[in-house]
Amino acid sequence: MIEAVGLTKRFGAKTAVDQLSFQVRPGHVTGFLGPNGSGKSTTMRMILGLDQPTSGQVTINGRPFRELGNAQRNVGALLDAKAVHGGRRARTHLLSIAQLSGIPEKRVDEVLAVVGLQDVARQRAKGFSLGMGQRLGIATALLGDPRVLLFDEPVNGLDPEGILWVRNLMRQLAAEGRTVFVSSHLMSEMALTADHLIVIGRGRLLADMGTQEFIAHNSAGFARVRAAGNDQDGRKALAAALTAAGGRVLQEPDGALRVTGLELPHISDLAHGAGVRLWELSPHRASLEEAYMRMTQSSVEYTSTEDPRAELWEPDPLALPDWEDGAAAPEVPQDGFFAPPPPGAGGKPFLMPGSAAELAGTAGTAPNNPEDTR
Numbered sequence: 001m002i003e004a005v006g007l008t009k010r011f012g013a014k015t016a017v018d019q020l021s022f023q024v025r026p027g028h029v030t031g032f033l034g035p036n037g038s039g040k041s042t043t044m045r046m047i048l049g050l051d052q053p054t055s056g057q058v059t060i061n062g063r064p065f066r067e068l069g070n071a072q073r074n075v076g077a078l079l080d081a082k083a084v085h086g087g088r089r090a091r092t093h094l095l096s097i098a099q100l101s102g103i104p105e106k107r108v109d110e111v112l113a114v115v116g117l118q119d120v121a122r123q124r125a126k127g128f129s130l131g132m133g134q135r136l137g138i139a140t141a142l143l144g145d146p147r148v149l150l151f152d153e154p155v156n157g158l159d160p161e162g163i164l165w166v167r168n169l170m171r172q173l174a175a176e177g178r179t180v181f182v183s184s185h186l187m188s189e190m191a192l193t194a195d196h197l198i199v200i201g202r203g204r205l206l207a208d209m210g211t212q213e214f215i216a217h218n219s220a221g222f223a224r225v226r227a228a229g230n231d232q233d234g235r236k237a238l239a240a241a242l243t244a245a246g247g248r249v250l251q252e253p254d255g256a257l258r259v260t261g262l263e264l265p266h267i268s269d270l271a272h273g274a275g276v277r278l279w280e281l282s283p284h285r286a287s288l289e290e291a292y293m294r295m296t297q298s299s300v301e302y303t304s305t306e307d308p309r310a311e312l313w314e315p316d317p318l319a320l321p322d323w324e325d326g327a328a329a330p331e332v333p334q335d336g337f338f339a340p341p342p343p344g345a346g347g348k349p350f351l352m353p354g355s356a357a358e359l360a361g362t363a364g365t366a367p368n369n370p371e372d373t374r
């Protein structure tokens with residue numbers, strides 16, 4: 001277990017980590033999230049004894065890292081995949097670390113195979129791609145078969161197959177009862193990999209809870225509802241009925257309505273009562289990305305602005321939607337959310353094409369024919 005108590009790190013006037021207290025328990029993948037510059041790497045460096053805390057402390061299984069005997073056998077870490085001498089061959093790099101830690105040579109070949117680098121084991125690290133470097137860094141972390149593992153952005157530069165591999169590896173390591181602490185900016189991936197989250201912003205703890213609990217706490221579910229034919233009158237009647245029943249109604253860019261404050265069966269009843277046929281009524285489950293954005297928006301240090309393209313051209317005036325005084329629903333990530341596509345040409349409902357040829361040749365025409373009773 002990793003335990004931080006009042007952990008604080010200042011660099012001159014900058015407080016990078018501020019009174020951080022948390023525990024990372026064995027048997028779980030714990031995700032470490034936070035905006036750029038929020039103090040994740042500094043925290044990991046303090047866990048590994050590479051930076052001294054200004055105050056507070058962090059221990060691994062009850063002892064500071066520097067007091068652990070044979071650290072390589074107890075703790076494995078990937079902090080910076082580029083921290084390899086470029087002139088060294090991958091196998092030589094691993095072998096030198098193994099020899100320093102009393103790890104048998106055959107373990108080097110084992111970890112090379114685990115990360116899929118056996119065929120390039122004798123190539124020099126300077127010729128490695130970003131993804132190959134990450135794999136070598138992960139191999140280094142696994143070398144001593146440690147019970148505690150830290151990974152700072154392990155999927156950085158990996159292709160989809162590599163990302164899936166890292167996900168399965170992390171979960172497997174946790175299932176073996178190890179402590180796995182992993183930082184990433186890839187929210188969709190963290191949602192699939194981590195079962196617990198520690199979220200920081202400007203060096204301070206924002207959340208320490210289960211991933212599903214975090215999503216539920218930091219996002220509001222809503223329903224999408226669409227009147228048949230995207231008909232303006234139907235939409236207005238529906239919106240009026242929903243609003244009168246206490247729902248909050250916003251207009252989605254595709255003409256559907258986004259409704260909060262009403263359960264789906266109630267929305268269905270209200271639509272029926274208002275005589276409005278529906279083409280869509282679906283729940284929206286928030287994604288981790290959405291929940292994370294909501295929680296950290298006030299802690300983001302580096303925010304981008306629109307490029308005004310000064311004196312190059314006038315920006316287009318924003319097209320305002322026509323519902324609720326322009327109260328348009330913001331775009332949200334659609335992870336975990338399934339809704340039928342917007343109506344096809346002429347406001348007709350979308351019907352699945354019967355064959356690949358039909359899809360390729362007649363998209364937007366035949367499949368959208370409401371007479372087609374397939």
Ligand SMILES: Nc1ncnc2c1ncn2[C@@H]1O[C@H](COP(=O)(O)OP(=O)(O)OP(=O)(O)O)[C@@H](O)[C@H]1O
Pocket residue numbers: 011014015016034035036037038039040041042043
């Ligand atoms: N050695 C240092 N000297 C001075 N300031 C530092 C040092 N290391 C980190 N910082 C500052 O501390 C803050 C936290 O940095 P850190 O790298 O820990 O953030 P991070 O959450 O890992 O960011 P990112 O997601 O961008 O990797 C930043 O403002 C950074 O500039």
